[in-house]
Amino acid sequence: MLEVHLGEVDISPKELDKRAAAREFPYDSGVWLFKELIHESMPSKCIVSRREGNTKLYSHKRVSEFAGIRELYLKHEGENPTGSFKDRGMTVGVSEAVRLKAKIVCCASTGNTSASLASYAALAGLKAVVFIPSGEIAYGKLAQSIAYGAKVVQIKGNFDDSMRLIQEAAAHLNMYILNSVNPWRIEGQKAITFELMQQMGWDGPDWIALPAGNLGNTSAMGKAFSELKELGFIEKIPRIAAIQSEGANPFYLMWKAGASELVRVKHPDTIASAIKIGNPVSWKKALKAMKISNGVVEQVSDNQILDAKAIIDASGIGCEPASAASLAGVKKLREKGVIKAGQKVVCILTGNILKDPNTTVSYHTNKLDSIKPSYMNPPVEVDGNLDAIMKALKA
Numbered sequence: 001m002l003e004v005h006l007g008e009v010d011i012s013p014k015e016l017d018k019r020a021a022a023r024e025f026p027y028d029s030g031v032w033l034f035k036e037l038i039h040e041s042m043p044s045k046c047i048v049s050r051r052e053g054n055t056k057l058y059s060h061k062r063v064s065e066f067a068g069i070r071e072l073y074l075k076h077e078g079e080n081p082t083g084s085f086k087d088r089g090m091t092v093g094v095s096e097a098v099r100l101k102a103k104i105v106c107c108a109s110t111g112n113t114s115a116s117l118a119s120y121a122a123l124a125g126l127k128a129v130v131f132i133p134s135g136e137i138a139y140g141k142l143a144q145s146i147a148y149g150a151k152v153v154q155i156k157g158n159f160d161d162s163m164r165l166i167q168e169a170a171a172h173l174n175m176y177i178l179n180s181v182n183p184w185r186i187e188g189q190k191a192i193t194f195e196l197m198q199q200m201g202w203d204g205p206d207w208i209a210l211p212a213g214n215l216g217n218t219s220a221m222g223k224a225f226s227e228l229k230e231l232g233f234i235e236k237i238p239r240i241a242a243i244q245s246e247g248a249n250p251f252y253l254m255w256k257a258g259a260s261e262l263v264r265v266k267h268p269d270t271i272a273s274a275i276k277i278g279n280p281v282s283w284k285k286a287l288k289a290m291k292i293s294n295g296v297v298e299q300v301s302d303n304q305i306l307d308a309k310a311i312i313d314a315s316g317i318g319c320e321p322a323s324a325a326s327l328a329g330v331k332k333l334r335e336k337g338v339i340k341a342g343q344k345v346v347c348i349l350t351g352n353i354l355k356d357p358n359t360t361v362s363y364h365t366n367k368l369d370s371i372k373p374s375y376m377n378p379p380v381e382v383d384g385n386l387d388a389i390m391k392a393l394k395a
């Protein structure tokens with residue numbers, strides 16, 4: 001086929017214009033669309049936006065069958081401008097930094113927060129400083145942070161050390177801190193919930209599952225739902241399922257024991273680096289979210305996370321490892337009978353498939369210690385001739 005020829009075209013430019021959403025700055029952002037519910041007094045001239053949010057809902061037979069749930073949707077926050085939901089909190093946090101005339105913004109990060117901060121700070125013309133645990137973040141995230149021009153400080157220690165040190169450094173160096181201890185980050189992240197509810201006609205699912213690390217996102221979702229209920233926008237709050245990795249599970253342990261204090265996990269260990277956190281900052285607010293939503297906390301193994309990721313990836317949707325904890329958790333909760341087959345479920349996919357290509361390739365080539373991949377698709381290497389190729393493709 002050398003060229004494609006169009007048949008009769010039955011559409012006018014005017015109709016095309018009408019199709020496009022009539023949203024104007026800043027309401028073309030999936031965060032600032034809800035400005036009154038997030039930061040009403042923010043002056044337009046201070047807003048630093050990349051039209052974040054506006055992420056889509058997907059469903060796929062293969063994903064539904066894997067979890068054993070007929071009506072299962074994936075909301076893909078990896079479609080945000082820097083590839084994770086962190087952009088939703090960051091647009092609000094960096095805009096606030098501009099409003100306050102801050103000169104330097106900073107954060108500690110397992111990777112995605114620093115990538116997001118670096119991008120938004122560069123847009124705003126602010127200096128950015130990020131602390132990341134040395135050798136513990138996915139390559140795509142490190143690449144973004146460096147490339148967007150942040151000062152990247154690799155701390156010899158884990159995320160929890162970085163988090164403690166950034167708070168000390170911020171106080172000494174007059175830097176504006178943009179971790180989720182900053183309330184504006186949480187305010188922005190509420191927009192995942194607002195947008196999801198709007199997409200579903202303000203009639204939510206029975207369950208929403210999300211990966212839980214530092215617990216900022218879980219907290220934001222709880223706050224968003226209690227506000228929507230109070231405002232009369234919704235009648236019923238969906239149940240939140242917060243999913244942790246078995247190797248980084250302090251919130252799970254606390255919830256399961258019915259304890260009122262969190263005991264930190266000293267040496268958190270999981271392949272899902274975005275949730276490799278032993279001492280989550282927002283556990284109190286997250287506990288509130290569990291209470292108001294009649295939520296549950298579940299834990300899943302790295303193997304379960306990576307198998308769930310392989311299913312999401314092979315359905316054409318794709319996500320980074322931590323994101324797939326949501327689907328792995330839903331499958332486990334379905335098997336336990338906590339979630340019923342006929343219930344409507346949404347999983348939040350928190351990050352993009354390209355964030356951590358090393359883990360993906362290692363899974364498919366069976367090179368990960370203590371992981372038994374159930375859904376491998378390794379590339380094959382062949383000699384450069386047609387015979388060898390035919391042989392490989394017939395195998």
Ligand SMILES: *Cc1c(COP(=O)(O)O)cnc(C)c1O
Binds near residue numbers: 215320
């Ligand atoms: C930050 C992050 C999480 C964890 O969110 P918390 O708010 O820290 O609980 C999960 N997945 C991805 C991809 C993230 O970037």
